[in-house]
Amino acid sequence: MRELVYVYRHQRMVHRIDPAEFRCSLLAGQLADAWLDYHRKAGLASSSTYVAAIRSFLAFADSHLAAAGLDPGEARLDGGPIDLTEIIYPWEEYLLPRYKPTSNRPNVMAGALLILINHRAVRDTKVPKRLRRRAEQPPTFRGGSSEPLDEFANHERLVLRDAAQFDIRALEKRLSTGRALLAQGHDPRIAGWRSLPNLVWAARHGIMEIPALQAHFPAHIKWWPDELKELLADPPYKARFAGKYGVMTTVSGLLFPNELDLQPFRVLLLLAMGDATPEEVHDLTLGDLEFSDEGVRVLQTKLRAQRTRPHLHSNDGPRESDRPLSEDEVPGESAYPGSGKWDVPGLLRRLIAVNAMTREAFTTEPWLFTAVESTSNRRSMQAGRAKFKLSGRRFTDWIATHPDLEGEPVKISLPHDVRRLRKTSKTTRVAALGGSLSDLAGDDHHIEVFRGHYAHGTTAHVLAGRAINRAQRGVFNKIKPGKPVLVTEEAEALLTDPGATAELGISSDQGAALQQGELDMGVVNCRDPRDSPHTAKGKLCHVAPAMCMICPNAVVFTSQLPRLLMLDDHIAHMRKVLPPPVWKATWGVQADALKEVFAECADQLPDARRQIEEGKFRLDLPLGMRTEYDR
Template sequence: MNHRIDPADFACSLLAGQLADAWLDYHHKANLTSSGQYVTTIRSFLKFTDSHLAAAGLDPGQARLDGGDIDLTEVIYQWEKDLLAHAKPTSGRPNAMAGSLLTLIGHRADRDAKVPERLRRRAAGPATFRGGTNEPLDEFANHERLALRDAAMADVRALEKRLSIGQALLAEGEDPRTGGWRPLPNLVWAARHGVLQMPDLRAHLPAHYKWWPAPLKELLVDPVYMARFRGKYGLMTTVSGLLFPNELDLQSFRILLLLAMGDATSEEVHDLALSDLEFSDEGVRVLQTKLRASRVRPHLHGNDGPQESDRPLDEYEAPGETAYPGTGNWDVPGLLRRLIAVNELTREAFACDPWLFTAVEATANRSGIRAGRALFRRPGRSFTDWIATHPDLEGEPVKISLPHDIRRVRKTSKTTRVAALGGTLTDLAGDDHHIEVFRGHYAHGTTAHVLAGRAVNRAQRMVFNKIQPGKPVLITEGAEALLSESAAAQELGISTEQGVALQQGELDMGVVNCRDPRDSPHTAKGRFCHVAPAMCMICPNAVVFTSQLPRLLMLDDHIQHMRKVLPPPAWKAAWGVQSAALQEVFSECAEQLPEARKQIEDGKYRLDLPLGMRTEYDR
C-alpha cells in the first residue's frame, strides 16, 4: 500500500512536516508492516488543527512540535473531544487514534530536546477517553421507560406551543432594518428571513440586558421559551427557537419513535428522509434502510396508537390557563406528521436536505444560525443532556440508569413486546429477527432473564406439584396377613386384588412394594415405573413390609458409602431425601433392626436391582 502526506495540503504545514517525519522514522525503527492508522490519524489531527486555530484567531502556520506560542497540548485535547463527538458510543476509534498520535509525538520527543515539557508529558500519558466496549446493553426498567415517554410527550407539546407563539409573533413582525431591532416580532421576522446575526444585535441593543425592552428580558426568563443562555447570544438562540426546533427539541421525537417503532433501529429512524414516508388513510408506509445489514425494507404502521385526550397540566401550564391540546396523535403516523409539521418552516427558510431530523443551531463562531441534520452528539445536545433538563420532585435530574445510550430505548421497546407476549423464544423473536439474532442481542436483557426464570419456575412447580415427596407406608408382619381383607385394603387405600398381589410379592420393586407400578408420579400414566427402586423411598405408592428391612438396611449402607465418595452438595441432591426417609422407617421399627442386620450377615438377602442400576449401586 502507498501512503502519502503532503504538508502543503494543510495550513499548519510545519506541523504536518514534523509529524510526517516522525511517522516515517517510527515506521522504519519499529519495522511496521502497515501505517494506515498513523496516516489517517495525522490527517485527522492536521485538518482539525487548521480549523480549530483559525476559529480561535490564531495562525495555524505557527503550530509546531518543537515549541512556539501555540499550546499543542490543548489542541490535542480538543481534537480528542471532537473525535468522541463524531464516533458511535461504543467505538474504540477515538481512543486508538489518540494513542497513535501520542506515540508519534513521544517518538519525536525522545529524539528532539526542543519538544516542550508540557507536550512531552502529554505524549507520555494515555488517551483522554477510554476505548469502546463490547458489553451488551441492557434495556431501561419499566419505570424509566414511562418516565422517558412522559417527559418526551410533554416536551413535544411544549415545542408545539412555543412554535405556535412564534408563528403569531412572525405575523406581527417586519424587517428590523427598517422597523427597529428592539420589538420582539421584528427579531422573529429576522430569524425567519435569515438576517438575525450577532453583529446586528450588538450594534442595535444595549450592552446589558437590564436596559432591554421588557418583552426581550422576559424572553430569557419565561420557561415557555426554553432559554438556555443569557445575553445577546441567548437572545438569538431563543428567538430562533420560537420558529425552529433545535437538536434537544428533536430528542423527544427520537425517543417516542424508537419506543413506538419496535422493528426499527436508532440509525434507521435517524436516517429517515421525507422521501421514505408514504402516508395513506391506513397509516404510513416507512422505507427503512439498515446500512449494517445492507437491507432496505418497507413497513406499514397503522393508525392504532394512543390519541390526544384529557390529561393533567404539564410544567409550563398554569392551573387557570387552557391546556395546550397538541397537534396530533402519539402513534407512528401521528408522531411523523407532528415531526414534519414542526420542521416545515425550517425547510422553507433554509436550503437543506430533507432529513426528518433537521435542527437549527448557532454557527460554530456563534455569529448566526444555520440548519443541518441533527447528530445528537454536540455538547449540550446529547441524550444525557436531554435527560438532565427534566428534574424530579427534588429538583434533581430524573434518575435514569447509566449508560444513557439511545440504543437502550430500542431494546426497551423490544423487551416491552417480550413482556407482553411472554411466550417461547420463537414468539419473542417476532417477525423481524431470526431466533439466533434475538438470542444474541436481546435475550441477555433483564426482562428476558426474568421471563425465562418465571418459565423455569413454572415448569418446576408443575413437576413438584406432581412429584411431591411421599412417605412410604410401613406394614407390620401382623397387618400383612390382613391385606386380602376388604376393610384392611380400604384403610390402606388399595383394592382387595392389590392387597392379594402385595401378599404374594407380585408388586415387589426390589427394595419395597408398590401399590400400582403403572400409576407412578415419576412416569407417564399407564407406563411402568422406570425409576424404581432408586426413588421408592420418596414415593407415596411405596409399601414397606418388615420382612424387607434387611434390603433397606443394605440400601442405607450403600447410601452412607456414597456419602464418603460424593461431594456433600452432590450427595445431598442425589440421596439426601432417601436417607431421611429410611431413617424415619428405621425409627419406627428399631426393635426389629438387630434381627434384620443378623440376616444380612448370614447372607440370606442381597440387593435385587435392575442391571442398569448395578453400576451406580456397586461402585
C-alpha cells in the same frame, strides 16, 4: 491527492489522502491506491476506518523511522531497504494506550491496515515475503471486551417516557406561541428591532443574525422588550444563553426545534419501534413514510445488513379528531388528525408538524430529524440533520434537564446510551410475550442473534428464572405430597380386605398382587408401575428403585426394611464419592425419606440389621441406575 466521494447513510462523504502531507510520501501513495481499489472492489459502505488507519500508520512511520535514523521517503510496499513489518508491530503497541482497555478500535484499525497491505500483496509480486506473511495474519492484539449493554429498568423506562411526553407538549406549546407572534410581526428593518414579534419575523425570514442584532438591537438589556426579558428569564433559557447570542437562539427556538427538542421524539420512537435501530430511526426521511387509515408504513434501511424493509405501525390510540382540543392547542398544524398522540403514527405526525416551519424557512433535505442550531462561528442559525453527538445535545444532556423532586438530575442508570432504549423495547416485548426464543426473536432477528444481544438482559434473566421456578414448583408439587405408605406385618394380611384396600386407594386385585409380591420394584412395592408421576402415563416406570422413596405410589412393607437399610448404606457410601452439591441433588431427598421411614419403625431396625449380617438379603440395583448415579 487521492479522493473518494460516496454516500453513506444518505450523506455525502468525502475522504482525501494527500501523500505530500507525510515524509513517507511513496508509502502513503501506495496505501492510498490500495484503499481506493479495495473500496471499489469490495463494495464497502464506508471507508472511514481505512482512512483513519492509513493516516495513523503514516504519521507513526514518519516519526518512528526518523528516530531510528532512517529516511521515511524510502519506505514502500514493494520492497526497498526498510522492513515495514518492523514498523507494524510497534504501531500496534502505540495504538493500545490511546484507547480504553475495553475498546476494539486498536484491533479494528490494525486489521484494516493489514487488509489493505494484503490486497496489494495479492496483486503485486514485488511485496516482500515477510510483509506478505504478516498481512495474512490477524492483528497482534485482540479486541477489547466489555459488558453488554443492559436495558433500562421498568421504572426508568416510565420516567423517560413521561419526561419525553412532557417535553413534547412543552415544545408544541412553545411553537404555537411562536406562530402567534409571527402573525403579529413585521420586518424589523422597517418596524424596529425592539419588538418580540418583529424579532420572530426576522428569525423566520433569516435576517436575525448577530451582526444585525449588534447594529440595530439595544446594547443594554434594560432597553430590550419586556416580553423578551421574561422569555430569557425562563429556566430553560436562563442557564444556557446570554447576550445577543441568547436572543438569536431563544427567538429562533420559538419557531424551530433544536436537537435537544428532538430528543423526546427519538426516545419515544425507539421505545415504540422495537424493530428499528437508532441509526434506522435517524436516517428516516419524509419519503420513507406512507400514512394510511391503518397507520403508517415505514421504510427502514439497515446498512450493516444491506437490507431495506417496510414495516407497518398500526393506529393504537384514539383518533385525535374525536377529542376536543385543549386550551394549549390551536386548530391547524397543532391538531393531528389520524391516530392517537403517543403511538408510532401519532408521534411521526407530530414530529413532521413541529418541523414544518423549518422546512419552509430553510432549504434542507427532507430529514425527519431536522434541527436548527447556530453555525460554528455562532453568528447565524442553520438547519441540518440532527446528529445528537455534540456536547449539550446528547441523550445524557437531555436526561440532565429533568430534575427529580429534590431538584437534582433525575436518576437514570449509566451509561446513557440510546441503544439501551432499543433493548428496553425488546425486553418489554419479552415480558409481554414470554414463550420460546423463536417467539421472542420475531421476524427481525435470528434466534442466535437474539440470544447473544438481547437474551442476556436483566428482564430476560428474571423471566427465565421465574419460568424455571414455575417448572420446578410443578415437579415438586407433583412429587412432594408423594410419600411412601408404611404397612406393618399385621396390615399385610388385610390387603385383600375391601376396607384396607379402600384406605390405600387401591383395588382388591392390586391388594392381592401386593400381598403376593407381584408389584415389588426391588426395594419397595408400587401401587401401579404404569401410573408413575415420573413417566408418561401408561408406560412402565423406568426410574425405580432410584425414585421410589419420593413416589406417592410406593408401599413399604416392614419385611423390606433390610433392603431399605442397604439402600441407605449405599447412599451414605455415595456421599463419600460424589461432590456435595451432586450428592444433594441426586440422593438428598431419598435420604430424608428413608430417615422418616426408619423413625416410624425404629424398634424393628436391629432385627433388620441382623438379617443383613446373616446374608438373608441383597440389594440389586439396575446397571443403568449405577452408571447414571454412581459416577
